[in-house]
Amino acid sequence: MPETTRRADRLPGTRYGNRPTMKDVAARAGVGLKTVSRVVNGEPGVTPDTERRVQEAIEALGFRRNDSARVLRKGRTASIGLVLEDLADPFYGPLSRAVEEVARAHGALLINGSSAEDPEREQELALALCARRVDGLVVIPAGDDHRYLEPEIRAGVATVFVDRPAGRIDADVVLSDNYGGARDGVAHLIAHGHRRIGFIGDMPRIHTAAERLRGYRAAMEDAGIAVEERWMSLGATDPERVRRAAEEMLSGPDPVTAIFAGNNRVTVTVIRVLAEQSRQVAFVGFDDIELADLLQPGVTVVAQDAAALGRTAAERLFRQLDGTLVAPERIELPTRLITRGSGELPPAD
Amino acid sequence: MPETTRRADRLPGTRYGNRPTMKDVAARAGVGLKTVSRVVNGEPGVTPDTERRVQEAIEALGFRRNDSARVLRKGRTASIGLVLEDLADPFYGPLSRAVEEVARAHGALLINGSSAEDPEREQELALALCARRVDGLVVIPAGDDHRYLEPEIRAGVATVFVDRPAGRIDADVVLSDNYGGARDGVAHLIAHGHRRIGFIGDMPRIHTAAERLRGYRAAMEDAGIAVEERWMSLGATDPERVRRAAEEMLSGPDPVTAIFAGNNRVTVTVIRVLAEQSRQVAFVGFDDIELADLLQPGVTVVAQDAAALGRTAAERLFRQLDGTLVAPERIELPTRLITRGSGELPPAD
DNA sequence: TAGAGCCTGGACAACGTTGTCAGATGCGAG
DNA sequence: CTCGCATCTGACAACGTTGTCCAGGCTCTA
Incomplete structure (x- = not known):
């Protein structure tokens, strides 16, 4: 024995x-x-x-x-942490997978957790991962103050923020061009004759949401259109509120003739609402969704490449670990407008 | 200093x-x-x-x-491992998330990795997790021989298999009722008058695929229909092969009038093919997909509850750790037929 | 055949933490 | 004033591994 x-x-x-x-x-x-x-x-x-x-x-x-003992002795854990918002969100699946693949290529395991859009939970998770002595951390921020990570970064934890920028801290960040993407999407609607365009997005305290809203405003301003309050809904991504918001801007006198949705979750609900409308309303959504091409009409979207976000972030992280990298950088990946029909409908008024 | x-x-x-x-x-x-x-x-x-x-x-x-040192001293890592097939698959997102939530409720972190349907990679991953001394392991098997985990289980690693059973080993297993679900789905098509029904599924060495095929055969036999070879396609989930398979069974004399798809990935491709057909072909798919209700016609599916699979498995795992559990069990969760239109179309011949 | 050098194997300390146990301190009671 | 007890504190070993370093045996050469 x-x-x-x-x-x-x-x-x-x-x-x-x-x-x-x-x-x-x-x-x-x-x-x-x-x-x-x-x-x-x-x-x-x-x-x-x-x-x-x-x-x-x-x-x-x-x-x-026993790798615990090994880690203790060697100092490296060969594992990296990923703090994201919700593993179940189809947007983060490919992102996680991409991070995982890069980690695997470097012989590292991936520990991940969901913050559920709660800054405190994000911090709790990130610090728990640091206590495990992950070699690096990929964070999709929920909060906007990441000073709590300063000691960790100083202590050598490679850190990269993805999808949203870090708050009050100088660190590597990999983002999509949310502003430009939204502006292009809205400009696309304007180019097809729309002037009363609704915007339904997430809480503006979320950076991506704020940027997309900014893009919406910019496109409207570029076209010399004064945006009315009632065309905008911010802070609602749950189906009920999105539905109410959409229905409101589609009713009354001078309803919107087109809607721009701020993310994939908003998109699926808005599409449901639009399917119930008697008249046709143009639509463009941020984020691509599966089967968007098969709907009638096909759903025009501003697509971001989630896998590329994850891959870029993870690669950057391992380059930090190699010592190849020096100064933090902000990398912005382009978005792509995919026209499928819904965004090309003319105004119905 | x-x-x-x-x-x-x-x-x-x-x-x-x-x-x-x-x-x-x-x-x-x-x-x-x-x-x-x-x-x-x-x-x-x-x-x-x-x-x-x-x-x-x-x-x-x-x-x-430093939790590494703590773990070494205390013996427990407060982390569990999840080996799944592909983090990016929308089916596994909710499952992972459910496992994560249960883990979190028990104060544990989740380490996960994708096997990419490769038995060797599954083993490599699972054993790497054991070396990290995870307290438990939730495995979605890629291979069909899990004897390699025997020493680990004996050593006290709580282990639960989900979605597919363990091979050559006695362990807890949480499954969907793949056989029953597929049989119901196919019977539904038969009830709507179909007799020439195609089946497109994954490689039969994958348990779920085999069970669903068995369900298909059973429903056909119950109805006294002799299944023809050319109605079945096994082993293809990549879009090109699925497409070819679907087009083949839809052409020639006596084409199928309905198709049953073995999983979500097959479903999305088949729907694309059907959308291109001039005549209407009935369809039922295994696994629900987003927006299935908005397509024309709505997509009838046999839905399984991925989150429930994950939750059940994780809860069982922690009950193993509590010592509440004794003998391994096989738990089967029911599936649900959701009729939305495509499965209720009559045969077009 | 002796000496140099190589190859193999093992004793030991250290990684950073926690459990055990005993020492120090302070306080109240006799 | 002293003893006993409770409270607080710290020295030490152990967790299982790896890096260092040295010993012993072997081979090869002079």
């Missing part, structure tokens, strides 16, 4: 069961501790015969190296 | 930068090491004055506890 068996008696809370350690393997193989370490890590300087004996002992005992 | 500063010189590979340790905090606060530990962990028996001094030192140095 492995020597560590006794531990279970002393620490009932332990959960390793009775894991054999290198010491146990060494004892069984009749070699020294360090020799086992060498075999496990494929280090040179072990005769084939010794190696075989060690391997047999490993098999027999079902030994697996 | 913290005493550990020297480390950087000795181990250039280290990545902690120069993290202060409890020892450094203790030195600065003029107290003992253990007292710092007590303060950090909120243990009783520290005078307010001492606590304040320690807190100040912690602030000043930017100290954060």
Whole structure:
């Protein structure tokens, strides 16, 4: 029986069961501790015969190296943390996956958690990851003050913010061109003759939402259109409120003839509302959505490349770790207007 | 300057930068090491004055506890691993999120990775997670032999398989009723008058795919319909092959009048193909997809509850850890047929 | 055949934390 | 004034691994 068996008696809370350690393997193989370490890590300087004996002992005992101890000794964990808003959001799936692939290419594991758009939870998560001594952190900010990460960054935790900028801290940031994308999308509607255009977006305290709103305003201003309050709805992404907002701007005298949606969640609800309308209303949404091409009419969108965001951020993170990188930078990825029909409808008034 | 500063010189590979340790905090606060530990962990028996001094030192140095060391000492990592097939697949997003929420409720972090449907990669990932000493493992199997996990399970790693059963090993499994769901879906088409019904699914070595195929065959047999080879396509989920398969069964003499799709990815491609057809073809798909209700016609699906799968699995995992659970069990969650139009079209021949 | 040098193996300390235990301090009671 | 007790504090070992360093045995050459 492995020597560590006794531990279970002393620490009932332990959960390793009775894991054999290198010491146990060494004892069984009749070699020294360090020799086992060498075999496990494929280090040179072990005769084939010794190696075989060690391997047999490993098999027999079902030994697996304890990486916690290894990490403690080596200082690197070969893992990176990802704090995002909601794993279940289809926008973040490809982003996570891209981060994961880059991590994998660098031999690192990915630990991730959702902030649920709660700044406190974001902080809690990020710091928990730091306590685990992740080598780096990719953060999709929920809050707008990230000074709490300063000691961590100083201590060597590579950090990259994605999708939204860091607050009150100088750090690498990878963003989509939210302002430009929204402006282009709205300008597209204007180019098709619309003047009363509604905007439904998220809370302006969210950077992406604010930027897209700014793009909307800019496009309107460029066209010399004075925006009316009732054309804008900010802060609602839950279906009920979006629905109410859309229905309001579509009713009354001088209803909007087109709507611009600030993100994918707003888009799906607005499309539902529009499908119920008797007259046709033009539509452009920020973020692409699946099957957008199959709807009648096809949904015109301003698409951002979520995977590219994740990939770029993760690559930058590993370059920070390599020491290749010096000063923090702000990288902006372009968006792409995909016309499919809904954005090309003429005003129906 | 913290005493550990020297480390950087000795181990250039280290990545902690120069993290202060409890020892450094203790030195600065003029107290003992253990007292710092007590303060950090909120243990009783520290005078307010001492606590304040320690807190100040912690602030000043930017100290954060090293959980790697803590884990080594305590035996529990308060983290669980999730091995899934593809984080970017919209089906797995809600599942991951549900697992994460349960983990969070138990104070655990989630480490996850994608197997990309590669059994070797699944094993590599699962074992890497075990080496990190995760307390438990939720696995969506890619392979069909999980004996490699036996030593881990014996060593106390709580393990639950989701979406697909474990292979050659006795373990907890949480599944959807793939057989029943597919049978119901196909029976629904038969009830609407169809007899020549196509089936497009994934490789039968994937359990869910095999079960759904079995459900298809059962429904056909129940109706006394002899299935023809050319009505079935197995092993293709990439758009090109699905497209070819669908077009083939829709051409020639006696084409199918309805198609049953084995999963969400097949569904989106088949819907595209059907949209191009001149005549109407009935359709039912396994897995719900976003906006399915807005297409013309609405897409009838057999929906499974991905979040419930994840939640159930994770809860079971933590009950294993509590010791509440004894024998492995196989839990099957029901599916739900959602009629939206496409599955109720009559045969067009 | 002796000496130099190489190859293999092992003893030991250290990584940063927590559990154990014993020492120090202060207070009240006899 | 002293003893006992409770409260607070700190020294020390241990968790399982890896880096350092040295010992012993071997081979090869002079």
